[in-house]
Amino acid sequence: MSAEHHVIDLVENDPQPARLTASRPWNVRLVAAFAVGVVLGGAGVGVLRSSRVERQRNAAVSLVAFPVSSGSLGADTDVVQMDGQLAVINAGPAPITVKSATGQRPGVQVQDTGQSRLVRPGGTTWISVKLRIECALAFGSEPLSIRFSVETADRQVREVSYPVAVAGSAWHQGAERPCTILADLARRHGQR
Structure with missing residues (x-):
């Protein structure tokens, strides 16, 4: 095997040479998208909570x-x-x-x-x-x-x-x- 291969092919019958899989960039993108979703979701919940507190504050009479x-x-x-x-x-x-x-x-x-x-x-x-x-x-x-x-x-x-x-x-x-x-x-x- 040459030094350029990163994945070891354990199947001896496979006629194609081993190739570097492209799943790694997709994994990074999925993790990044998930992180962005969590941040945006957390910010949205914070805005909703803040809005609800503001409405309650404006409605209070004492x-x-x-x-x-x-x-x-x-x-x-x-x-x-x-x-x-x-x-x-x-x-x-x-x-x-x-x-x-x-x-x-x-x-x-x-x-x-x-x-x-x-x-x-x-x-x-x-x-x-x-x-x-x-x-x-x-x-x-x-x-x-x-x-x-x-x-x-x-x-x-x-x-x-x-x-x-x-x-x-x-x-x-x-x-x-x-x-x-x-x-x-x-x-x-x-x-x-």
């Missing part, structure tokens, strides 16, 4: 709300109507737009004034509200559940609720004096 101010508008019998403000803190990871805020329980009704507010993550906004407070019922210990309509970063509108303490709040302090005056008037009228 907020905190509490009364911050009030101003008396008027009173009738034992009902005080006031303007007020509600502070809303975006505790979520993405910006939100607060579209509306409403709440009702015995003795208290809250309705926003119709202005949408954009709130960045970690940011605070103040929402103007109209309050209707029945002096005899409003200041119990149970919180008022405020329902918010919120547009998330993915342009979806979601409804979320947050319990707001009315007793001891700025709204309570703003209603105390008018409620005291109404109670005094009711006592005077009751004595006659």
Whole structure:
């Protein structure tokens, strides 16, 4: 055998001389194609996972709300109507737009004034509200559940609720004096 042959032919009956097989370049190409497929597949899974995490982040809503101010508008019998403000803190990871805020329980009704507010993550906004407070019922210990309509970063509108303490709040302090005056008037009228 000559030195140029790389494969030893073990079959003695084969009339053709031994040749170098061409399978080696194909093996390298197949391994390279497989490696490229693995890399691209891994990158694709990473992009999909990242996209899913981003969608979940944009859809998340987490907020905190509490009364911050009030101003008396008027009173009738034992009902005080006031303007007020509600502070809303975006505790979520993405910006939100607060579209509306409403709440009702015995003795208290809250309705926003119709202005949408954009709130960045970690940011605070103040929402103007109209309050209707029945002096005899409003200041119990149970919180008022405020329902918010919120547009998330993915342009979806979601409804979320947050319990707001009315007793001891700025709204309570703003209603105390008018409620005291109404109670005094009711006592005077009751004595006659």
